[in-house]
Amino acid sequence: MYTCGIDVGSVSTKVVILGKKDNKIASYIIIPTGSDSKNAAIKALDNSLKKAGLADNEIEATVATGYGRINIPFADQNITEISCHARGAISLFPDLKIVIDIGGQDSKVIKLKDGKPIDFLMNDKCAAGTGRFLEVMARAMEINLEQFAPIFIKTNDKVNITSTCTVFAESEIVSLIGQGIDKNKIIKGLIYSIADKITSMVGRVGLDEPVCMAGGVAKNLGVVKALEENLGIKINIPDEPQITGALGAAYLAQNLH
Amino acid sequence: MCIKDKLKTRVQRNLNQKYIRRLLNIIAKKPVLYAYGSTFSSLSDKYLNIFTIESLRNAYSNNNHPIGYGSLFLPYEMFHALGITPFLPEVMAGFTAGLGLATQTLKEASSNWYSQDLCTFHRSASGAVELDVFPKPDFVITTNLACDAAQKSFYIHSVKYNIEKNFYLIDVPYEYSKESILYLTGQIKNICMDISSKSGMKLDTSKFKEVINLSNEFRKWAIKVNNLRKTLTNYPPYYNGLNFILPFHGLAGTREAVILYNQMYKELKKYLDKEEKEKSGKNKSPKRILWLHLKPYYKNEIFNILERENCRVVFEEINYIYWPELDPERPFESLAKKMLSHFLSGRIDNRINVILKAAREYKVDGAILFSHWGCRQSNGGARIIKDSLNKLNIPTLVLDGDCVDQNNSSQGQVKTRLQGFVEILNS
Numbered sequence: 001m002y003t004c005g006i007d008v009g010s011v012s013t014k015v016v017i018l019g020k021k022d023n024k025i026a027s028y029i030i031i032p033t034g035s036d037s038k039n040a041a042i043k044a045l046d047n048s049l050k051k052a053g054l055a056d057n058e059i060e061a062t063v064a065t066g067y068g069r070i071n072i073p074f075a076d077q078n079i080t081e082i083s084c085h086a087r088g089a090i091s092l093f094p095d096l097k098i099v100i101d102i103g104g105q106d107s108k109v110i111k112l113k114d115g116k117p118i119d120f121l122m123n124d125k126c127a128a129g130t131g132r133f134l135e136v137m138a139r140a141m142e143i144n145l146e147q148f149a150p151i152f153i154k155t156n157d158k159v160n161i162t163s164t165c166t167v168f169a170e171s172e173i174v175s176l177i178g179q180g181i182d183k184n185k186i187i188k189g190l191i192y193s194i195a196d197k198i199t200s201m202v203g204r205v206g207l208d209e210p211v212c213m214a215g216g217v218a219k220n221l222g223v224v225k226a227l228e229e230n231l232g233i234k235i236n237i238p239d240e241p242q243i244t245g246a247l248g249a250a251y252l253a254q255n256l257h
Numbered sequence: 258m259c260i261k262d263k264l265k266t267r268v269q270r271n272l273n274q275k276y277i278r279r280l281l282n283i284i285a286k287k288p289v290l291y292a293y294g295s296t297f298s299s300l301s302d303k304y305l306n307i308f309t310i311e312s313l314r315n316a317y318s319n320n321n322h323p324i325g326y327g328s329l330f331l332p333y334e335m336f337h338a339l340g341i342t343p344f345l346p347e348v349m350a351g352f353t354a355g356l357g358l359a360t361q362t363l364k365e366a367s368s369n370w371y372s373q374d375l376c377t378f379h380r381s382a383s384g385a386v387e388l389d390v391f392p393k394p395d396f397v398i399t400t401n402l403a404c405d406a407a408q409k410s411f412y413i414h415s416v417k418y419n420i421e422k423n424f425y426l427i428d429v430p431y432e433y434s435k436e437s438i439l440y441l442t443g444q445i446k447n448i449c450m451d452i453s454s455k456s457g458m459k460l461d462t463s464k465f466k467e468v469i470n471l472s473n474e475f476r477k478w479a480i481k482v483n484n485l486r487k488t489l490t491n492y493p494p495y496y497n498g499l500n501f502i503l504p505f506h507g508l509a510g511t512r513e514a515v516i517l518y519n520q521m522y523k524e525l526k527k528y529l530d531k532e533e534k535e536k537s538g539k540n541k542s543p544k545r546i547l548w549l550h551l552k553p554y555y556k557n558e559i560f561n562i563l564e565r566e567n568c569r570v571v572f573e574e575i576n577y578i579y580w581p582e583l584d585p586e587r588p589f590e591s592l593a594k595k596m597l598s599h600f601l602s603g604r605i606d607n608r609i610n611v612i613l614k615a616a617r618e619y620k621v622d623g624a625i626l627f628s629h630w631g632c633r634q635s636n637g638g639a640r641i642i643k644d645s646l647n648k649l650n651i652p653t654l655v656l657d658g659d660c661v662d663q664n665n666s667s668q669g670q671v672k673t674r675l676q677g678f679v680e681i682l683n684s
Contacts, residue, residue, distance in 0.1 A: 082673075116684045117684065
């Protein structure tokens with residue numbers, strides 16, 4: 001039998017189907033959430049079942065997480081991203097003490113003790129410090145988001161981005177470009193502005209190693225490197241950081257029956 | 258639509274002093290008031306609402322009693338002894354939220370240069386003053402105890418009503434000492450004398466004694482309620498310990514406060530007895546929560562979420578009886594000691610000691626500090642409070658939000674934080 005974890009985020013919906021006996025991922029899928037989170041969840045589940053070659057009656061239990069977690073008709077329970085990310089990250093890095101999750105809409109830092117969350121902080125009041133911030137800035141600079149990491153690595157200097165609001169930061173960047181400032185330095189500054197916000201959140205819960213980073217932004221090696229530099233540590237990144245919450249949800253679904 | 262919602266809509270549509278006065282005069286008429294009172298499911302809830310309406314009616318009616326604006330941490334016994342009808346703008350700001358008026362009052366405050374950074378209790382009250390919705394005061398009394406915003410915004414109210422000469426600021430010293438007691442006693446006495454001579458209301462010693470005795474009686478019942486709650490887990494559905502700010506402060510020294518707390522004790526005792534009888538061990542014990550600071554006063558889901566997640570708020574910091582019994586023979590000195598004993602006065606250690614004592618006595622599993630936007634006196638201590646509770650292995654959630662402005666946080670975000678916190682308590 002299998003369990004299913006579904007993470008309905010603001011940008012993407014992730015499904016993980018997990019083998020109950022062997023704890024192996026039978027399939028996973030990431031699709032855009034779009035405007036209808038319920039339909040996205042149904043579609044993601046269908047696709048992942050197809051990918052795994054399973055029928056829906058082979059799924060013993062389903063846990064939903066993410067901002068759209070309460071609206072999933074086929075879920076047996078909804079559990080917050082805090083517990084799900086913690087559980088998913090622990091399954092990958094058993095001695096973990098901190099999980100940093102930067103998603104499309106929010107960022108969170110979760111502190112763990114003996115594999116269980118004991119404290120957390122969330123930033124969901126403003127888009128600065130989230131994946132959305134990087135997307136908006138990439139668009140403003142007419143640069144592909146994938147180019148951010150190589151630019152970060154090869155550029156030595158940075159320009160400080162002083163605006164904390166995404167909208168004002170966008171205007172500030174347009175103005176910096178207008179002044180003829182090197183785009184690469186601006187990109188490096190943008191990445192540091194996210195890393196600095198997360199660093200202060202880590203400071204508030206108390207830095208402890210090992211640290212893992214999950215969520216879509218963990219795929220941006222520039223942000224990872226800036227964070228590593230700020231915190232003075234090495235950060236563990238899952239092979240597919242975006243599915244950590246869904247993976248945790250699938251593990252937590254194992255406790256339901 | 259029920260009668261309460263209809264009233265709410267009418268006030269929203271007719272936000273002016275004249276209409277509120279007319280409405281209060283109708284509601285506060287005995288047959289109507291009793292009919293309104295009968296819509297509440299318990300006597301204590303009925304008393305709370307009736308006493309609140311009567312207190313407001315007195316403040317809005319143009320009778321001969323002077324009206325005194327007062328900030329939250331004043332000893333209201335002095336108002337009652339002087340025959341001044343108290344009106345608490347900060348508490349009324351909570352009502353503006355509950356009645357769905359805060360959007361209008363906050364907008365008005367914003368148009369009048371009140372900073373967005375200022376606590377919304379003061380901003381909403383200031384907006385209501387600017388809109389001329391509150392009754393005109395004869396005196397404005399405030400203190401620097403705990404809240405920094407009160408002394409500024411209350412002074413602005415006195416300017417607005419052209420009564421700067423009737424503005425009084427009680428300066429509460431940082432340390433509890435003999436000198437502080439003397440200094441504060443002198444201030445309270447002088448203010449009372451000054452108000453008495455200006456208002457023509459004689460400061461009667463026997464009246465003051467009666468007020469002090471009533472205050473002690475209220476204190477006695479409030480302590481009994483608090484002691485009872487140490488073992489109580491399940492509460493009547495109408496009960497929320499964060500709803501008693503007006504009686505706890507503004508009605509201290511009145512018979513109404515005694516009646517209310519006595520009734521509350523009886524009702525909670527009945528619940529406790531029932532709980533003892535029904536102890537079967539079948540149900541999973543709820544998680545016991547200590548609530549720090551205030552709550553949102555607009556319609557919100559916080560307590561429903563906690564209820565659904567099998568959590569009970571077993572004590573609220575604001576209901577802690579921090580002052581010693583008052584001496585009716587030395588009323589001014591007693592009130593000075595009451596103010597100086599407040600745990601929000603002086604060092605943060607005073608507040609932490611009260612929190613830790615409550616955490617132990619009420620055997621709490623977790624604490625929630627509602628971090629009200631702009632409230633420096635409370636939020637400034639968040640880190641040290643959280644660390645102190647963590648040393649007792651009590652997880653603490655610092656829940657960012659706003660008690661008055663519902664646009665300052667999102668229900669979804671609050672829900673995720675609360676649910677995540679409960680998951681930690683259950684793990």
